[in-house]
Amino acid sequence: MDLKKALSTDQIQRLFPWIPHGPVLDLGAGEGTWSQILSHYGFEVTGLESDPHRAEAFQQNLPKLTLLQKDLREVDLGNEAWASIFCLNLFPFLPQSEHAQELKRIAKALVPGGVLVFSSFSSEDPGANHSFARSVSGEVLPTGILSLESLKQYFSDWEIWFEFSGRVSDHHPPLGAHEHGLVQLIARKPEPEPAATVWETLPYLGAGLGWRPPLEGLFAHEGVADFIEIMTDDFLDPVWDASLLRLSRHYPVIPHGVELSVGSCEGLDPEYLLQVKRILARCKSPWWSDHLCFTHGSGIKTWSLNPLPCTEEALTVVLANAKHAIKTVGAPLLLENPAYYWRPELSEQLTDAAFFRKIVLEADAGILLDVANLYGNAKNLGLDPYAFIETLPADRIIQIHLAGGRIYKNMIFDTHDQAIFKETWELLKFVLRRSGVKAVSIERDDRFDDLQALIAEVDTARQLLGLRV
Missing domain, CATH: 3.40.50.150 (Vaccinia Virus protein VP39)
Structure with missing residues (x-):
């Protein structure tokens, strides 16, 4: 004292x-x-x-x-x-x-x-x-x-x-x-221990758009998006809290991160989790999300969303980290399938989809299914995207990501700067027919010259959510 x-x-x-x-x-x-x-x-x-x-x-x-x-x-x-x-x-x-x-x-x-x-x-x-x-x-x-x-x-x-x-x-x-x-x-004031998530009771948010500085003026117009997805890592410093407070007074806000590193063997950064918890409390967000990957290890940051081996050893690490993150932050966690350009090929490992399924069920996590990443992985690595979706527990697919990428030498790169591929829209329709998706958000990180086309993509996502075709 x-x-x-x-x-x-x-x-x-x-x-x-x-x-x-x-x-x-x-x-x-x-x-x-x-x-x-x-x-x-x-x-x-x-x-x-x-x-x-x-x-x-x-x-x-x-x-x-x-x-x-x-x-x-x-x-x-x-x-x-x-x-x-x-x-x-x-x-x-x-x-x-x-x-x-x-x-x-x-x-x-x-x-x-x-x-x-x-x-x-x-x-x-x-x-x-x-x-x-x-x-x-x-x-x-x-x-x-x-x-x-x-x-x-x-x-x-x-x-x-x-x-x-x-x-x-x-x-x-x-x-x-x-x-x-x-x-x-x-x-x-103390908070109660987080209860098990009843997934079907999470709120329906509609069609959203990722917040980026060049889009700040766009969000001043009502109806452009039903909710906003922010990059958690952009708001970790409390100096940005007042801006986030103003944003959350006009839109539902969902934090989406890239540095949780749920696959890191040394565990999770407690300060990172503390700031995530603060951001969720500021926005009263119904859930938060990050990627099923690792971004750092042995004190080294890779600045990349690296794929995990789908082994029992990796499963043990991810489950421990995911459970700890959910308990510490006190809100439902959605894990996202990242874009892969290679993947570990080891004996006695699960398929990507089976690995993903076990994690969300055993950790009581949800799924942020990036159908753009899924389409890219299918083209780049020869995976069956529809079989992947059918393996996942349908009730855990809470949010969908859509984005456009670039094709270079027969590879699809997850650049978030192009129109959404037709095949990606078809995957979205397939997911919506079998899952009670609560939110669909579009990611755009560059090439903001045609905002009307971007708004049209949000409208298309909203229409598909409403039709459930």
Whole structure:
């Protein structure tokens, strides 16, 4: 515990990327200082302020934000209604006898994984000797004070991110320079263990498009896509969180990664999984995806989606990694069949499709079936794409990828920069006839000169999903 350094504005703002998807409640909002900061970042903010003069200033400063001009004790905070609650120095004005009840209500009102930012007066504060508190009826009562120990007992099973108890300097009118004695806490509400996925209950998303910087203007037009698929790895740095928050307020967002490396023998990167979990919480995504491959080993990054040998040894590695990823991230994982230009040929190995089937069934994972990759692998390596599809468990095919590639010396390369091949569309139709696919997304990484043709491909995918032909 750091007894010397209290919360700063910068510290609190650095926590914004870890606040999950959903509205934020600013208790004791005053004239709207924190409500304004939160709203500017992109959060949907509701302020609560009982003082009429401060409430009037709030509404003048922030006319577009919702303000509840009420006493906290008169407001139904709801059950798991808020992604974050800010409660900064409101409790000194509540009688100490009411602290327990209000802290319990605040805890109940946060969603699992929600973040509480709390500050209040301790016995060291000069105001502790005054009567700042008021009953609901207006009776003047001694200032409500808290100790850090008494505060933490209400959040004993929460993840404590920050705690402070001590004196801090302050300077504001009419007091000028003075000190406060504060107790401060930032805590994250625990989440339940992820349950087994009921695949048929996942939401239907429709036809989507991969987000790329050249398409940013396109997504400003409603109806271009039903959802957006982002490259998880582009948003791992929390510096991009505000952009992702704005995007997720207009579209359902599905994260799709390339660096999970589920086939790596040394296991998965815990920091990578932590950031994936943060991104899913930000977007409230119903699932996430990555490739059935390995991208690094022995500390070396290959910058490539490398095929796995379909052996029992590889199966053991992938199952352990996939189960760990699902448990850590806490959301359904879809694995994608990558594009191959070669594949390991070993004795006593399963077929690609049988290997894929065993993994998704035993790891309780879903399938992101890239029919463009499947067509390319069929042409390049002589595989039967229809037999591959028929081997897979139909109920686990949740999402489809479509993309166009280039042909060079009788090889198909997965370049994501051309129109989708006719044969790829036929594979999509075949999958849709036998599986309850929830989403189809188109990947385009280059050659954005004909956006109308790209939009037409999204429309075609949407029509095929609707027809289920």
